[in-house]
Amino acid sequence: MCTLESIINHLAADTPFRAALTTDPEAALAARGLTLTETERQLMTRLRPLLALPAEPLLQRLLDDGPDGGPWWWASYPFLAAYLP
Amino acid sequence: MTPDVFLHSVCAAIEKVGQADGASLPSALLRWVTDAARQSPFLRLSPLTCEATSGDPAHAVPVAAAWHLLHCAAHLLDDVADEACHSLEPAQAVNAAVTLIFLAQVSLTNLRQSQVEPERIVALVATFNAATTRMALGQAADLSWDEDAATLDDYWRVAGAKTGEFVGLACRAGAMLGTQPQTEVDIYATFGYHLGLLVQLGDDFRALWTPRGRGDLTTAGRTLPVVYVLTVASSEARTLLHSLLHRALDNPAALRELQALLADQGALHYLTLQAGKQHRLAREALLSSARPAVAQHELLQLLDAAFPAVARERWASSGESLDG
Numbered sequence: 001m002c003t004l005e006s007i008i009n010h011l012a013a014d015t016p017f018r019a020a021l022t023t024d025p026e027a028a029l030a031a032r033g034l035t036l037t038e039t040e041r042q043l044m045t046r047l048r049p050l051l052a053l054p055a056e057p058l059l060q061r062l063l064d065d066g067p068d069g070g071p072w073w074w075a076s077y078p079f080l081a082a083y084l085p
Numbered sequence: 086m087t088p089d090v091f092l093h094s095v096c097a098a099i100e101k102v103g104q105a106d107g108a109s110l111p112s113a114l115l116r117w118v119t120d121a122a123r124q125s126p127f128l129r130l131s132p133l134t135c136e137a138t139s140g141d142p143a144h145a146v147p148v149a150a151a152w153h154l155l156h157c158a159a160h161l162l163d164d165v166a167d168e169a170c171h172s173l174e175p176a177q178a179v180n181a182a183v184t185l186i187f188l189a190q191v192s193l194t195n196l197r198q199s200q201v202e203p204e205r206i207v208a209l210v211a212t213f214n215a216a217t218t219r220m221a222l223g224q225a226a227d228l229s230w231d232e233d234a235a236t237l238d239d240y241w242r243v244a245g246a247k248t249g250e251f252v253g254l255a256c257r258a259g260a261m262l263g264t265q266p267q268t269e270v271d272i273y274a275t276f277g278y279h280l281g282l283l284v285q286l287g288d289d290f291r292a293l294w295t296p297r298g299r300g301d302l303t304t305a306g307r308t309l310p311v312v313y314v315l316t317v318a319s320s321e322a323r324t325l326l327h328s329l330l331h332r333a334l335d336n337p338a339a340l341r342e343l344q345a346l347l348a349d350q351g352a353l354h355y356l357t358l359q360a361g362k363q364h365r366l367a368r369e370a371l372l373s374s375a376r377p378a379v380a381q382h383e384l385l386q387l388l389d390a391a392f393p394a395v396a397r398e399r400w401a402s403s404g405e406s407l408d409g
Contacts, residue, residue: 004358005237009317012351047361050394055348058357062290065393077160078120080172083113 003034007044010034011051022052086142091132094143096122098150102191110188114181118157127252128153129387130280131259134273136380140263144199148258151192151213156251158185159220166228169300189213201262209258216254223247232306232315232327240312244285245278252281272374276384279367283391286360294344302334305343309359310352318350361395364388 010017010032020028025048029036036044044051050058086094096119103110103118110118122128131149132142161182164170170178193213196206223246230243256277260270289308292301305311311330315323326346332339347353367388371381389396 005313005317005355008313008351008355008358011354012349043358043361043365046365047358047395050357050361051354055351055353058353059294059348062353062357062394063294065397077157078117078124080114080117080161083117083120084172085113 003036004040006032007034012055018052018054021048086132088129091142091146091149092123092128094146095128095149095153098146098192098195099154099188102150102154102188102195105191110184118154118185121157121160122150122153125153125156126387127156127255129383130252130255130277131262133380133384133387134256134259134277135262137374137376137378137384138260138263138269138273139376140259144196144201144262145259147192147195147199148209148262149255151189152255152258154185154189154192155213155217158182158189159251161185162224166224167300167304169303186217205261209261212258212261213254216250216257219246219250223250227307230307232330235307235312235315237309237312237316240307240309241282243307244282244309248281248285249278250281252284253278256280269374272370275370276367276388279363279370280388280391283360283363283367283388286356286363287392290356293347296340299334302340305333306330310347310356313355314347314350314352322346322350357395360392364392364395 007029011021017028017032020031025044050061053061099119099122100115103115109115128149131152132145135145135148136142159182161170161173161178164172165175165178165182172178173181190210190213193206193210196209197203223243226239227243227247230239253274254277257270257274260273264270286309289310292308293305293310296302311326314326318326326343329339329343329346333343368385371384371388374381
């Protein structure tokens with residue numbers, strides 16, 4: 001399992017880690033022996049407001065940003081059967 | 086060329102190739118293809134990457150038409166593979182898909198009428214064929230998908246070969262109309278590749294948490310959240326997940342249990358993290374181009390709209406705004 005997956009594992013199962021990640025991410029990661037590359041660190045920093053959420057509020061945030069709005073959440077293909085005689 | 090005019094031109098180009106040489110595409114199929122074009126967000130990509138590289142977006146009309154014909158063909162073939170082909174007999178669907186694939190080639194050769202150099206047209210045909218070959222190989226890997234043995238590497242390999250390559254093709258082809266240097270064309274192809282993966286992650290999320298029906302759930306075992314949990318969970322959780330995947334098809338309570346299990350195991354967090362990664366890779370690729378332009382800005386807006394939650398975090402943390 002790579003470091004990012006280990007972090008996600010901790011986020012899912014380890015409530016103190018989730019809280020620590022919000023207040024002092026460097027210390028939280030170091031305490032569990034998780035070392036990030038600079039790129040991974042930047043990614044974690046940017047997404048920390050989302051990643052520090054428990055599953056239910058995170059789901060709500062993702063749902064609030066979709067799934068039926070915006071150009072990419074299109075209604076998929078028209079139903080071909082509707083065009084056939 | 087406004088988006089509406091472009092779209093109208095693409096539909097006209099499709100109708101033209103669909104009725105060329107006295108071999109008309111069945112009108113029902115033609116109407117389905119053009120109606121799908123009117124809904125497709127992907128058709129903005131080729132004209133925008135063409136414009137971003139100083140090309141004439143009008144030249145992107147036959148390219149976007151060709152790309153869309155291929156997309157429709159892939160849709161039909163996917164339905165056959167997933168045994169979800171309810172509109173046509175499988176043999177009819179395969180035949181229709183083959184027809185659309187060759188009409189895409191016809192559409193590309195129509196670039197001659199736009200005074201595009203023959204060498205560039207040949208290069209575009211070769212690019213389409215190479216990408217289609219990679220997508221077909223990705224589909225082959227998808228068809229042999231083993232839910233018990235699939236790894237996250239398998240997921241990225243298949244998603245990259247299918248969705249990443251396909252969206253990358255739309256962007257690469259548009260850029261090829263505007264610029265020659267391979268390094269610059271590659272920038273837009275890379276942007277499209279990661280945009281495609283981001284769109285795929287959005288589709289995976291929707292398929293599991295807001296499925297439109299049984300069809301979305303039949304391939305749930307190949308979505309990133311499920312593959313992630315099958316990779317990291319205990320054997321008990323994996324056994325339960327397999328069971329729920331099958332029961333959720335027809336059982337709303339089992340679907341809710343499946344969603345809860347995935348969320349508890351961190352699948353939503355992993356999906357968010359990977360979406361953030363793909364967003365960053367696409368954005369960095371686009372910004373590495375030395376061509377600040379209105380089209381570039383529109384491409385960034387399309388990227389941000391592909392998975393708004395992760396884009397929004399960027400705006401919140403760095404003070405950037407959608408219009409900034």
